[in-house]
Amino acid sequence: EAQVTQNPRYLITVTGKKLTVTCSQNMNHEYMSWYRQDPGLGLRQIYYSMNVEVTDKGDVPEGYKVSRKEKRNFPLILESPSPNQTSLYFCASSAHNTDTQYFGPGTRLTVL
Amino acid sequence: QQQVKQSPQSLIVQKGGIPIINCAYENTAFDYFPWYQQFPGKGPALLIAIRPDVSEKKEGRFTISFNKSAKQFSLHIMDSQPGDSATYFCAASLGDDKIIFGKGTRLHILP
Numbered sequence: 001e002a003q004v005t006q007n008p009r010y011l012i013t014v015t016g017k018k019l020t021v022t023c024s025q026n027m028n029h030e031y032m033s034w035y036r037q038d039p040g041l042g043l044r045q046i047y048y049s050m051n052v053e054v055t056d057k058g059d060v061p062e063g064y065k066v067s068r069k070e071k072r073n074f075p076l077i078l079e080s081p082s083p084n085q086t087s088l089y090f091c092a093s094s095a096h097n098t099d100t101q102y103f104g105p106g107t108r109l110t111v112l
Numbered sequence: 113q114q115q116v117k118q119s120p121q122s123l124i125v126q127k128g129g130i131p132i133i134n135c136a137y138e139n140t141a142f143d144y145f146p147w148y149q150q151f152p153g154k155g156p157a158l159l160i161a162i163r164p165d166v167s168e169k170k171e172g173r174f175t176i177s178f179n180k181s182a183k184q185f186s187l188h189i190m191d192s193q194p195g196d197s198a199t200y201f202c203a204a205s206l207g208d209d210k211i212i213f214g215k216g217t218r219l220h221i222l223p
Contacts, residue, residue: 004155033211042118042215043156043201058210090155097205098144098163103155 002027004104006091012110013081021076021107023091031094032074033058033101034066036087043090048097049074081111114139116204118214125192126222133187133217135202140183142204147176147187150199150216159200160187192221 004025013019025032033048035058045058049068063085065077074093078085091104117136125131135145146161162169162176162185169176173190189196197220205211 035213040121040215043203043213045210045212048210056210059212092155097209097211098207100146100158100161101148101156101211103157106153106155 002102004091004093004102006089006104006107008107009105010108012112014112015082016080019078019081019109021078021089021091021109023074023076023104024072025074025091025093025102026072027093027095027102028071029093029095029102030071031097031099031101032068033092033097034064034074034076035090035092036060036085037090037106038087046076046089050097081109083111085109086111114210114212116202116212116214118202118217120217121215122218122220124220124222127192127194129192129221131189131192131196131219131221133200133202133219134184135186135204135214136182136184137204137212138183139204139206142206144205145176145178145185146203146205147174148201148203148213150201156201189219194221194223197221 034046035043047066049055089107092101094101147159148156149159150156160171175188178185202214
């Protein structure tokens with residue numbers, strides 16, 4: 001089954017404790033991205049990647065890091081999480097950024 | 113500017129009515145305009161998309177109208193049903209670049 005998986009689905013952590021949210025797709029897609037969804041602000045792109053070893057900043061990259069060492073994986077790293085990073089995070093993949101984006105199920109992150 | 117402005121923020125329509133959600137963009141270089149539908153607890157899923165070389169696209173009960181000169185596009189849902197109640201996002205993208213989403217419209221269809 002074609003899908004995008006994210007782990008964990010729910011995470012509660014404390015300020016400053018490094019964390020990683022994993023994202024994996026099995027569709028051989030070139031384009032992957034991370035979004036955060038906040039009430040009243042919609043979906044905002046954090047980082048995107050056009051291909052392996054190619055990453056670029058989206059609209060809200062501050063406080064986040066990503067890597068794309070393999071085509072299927074695109075982890076999101078928060079080196080020192082802060083409460084304003086409490087949000088619902090989605091990973092998505094597509095063949096190209098002008099093709100259908102397939103979203104993962106979401107990761108709800110709470111930073112205390 | 114790379115904003116996409118979506119309105120209204122929320123919408124309530126009777127079953128069978130035609131809800132209309134509007135989006136406006138500023139960057140004339142955008143070349144792909146999708147609409148995504150999101151149900152509570154789920155990730156967004158593509159509903160319908162249009163490219164700027166056509167003025168209208170229909171898929172089932174969903175229609176996108178595109179006005180290139182006005183830099184606006186809209187989603188119409190014909191014969192709306194309670195199962196269409198969801199949050200809808202418009203978006204715009206350009207070539208090998210980022211994707212910009214609108215802030216979303218929460219649609220509720222009354223039975």
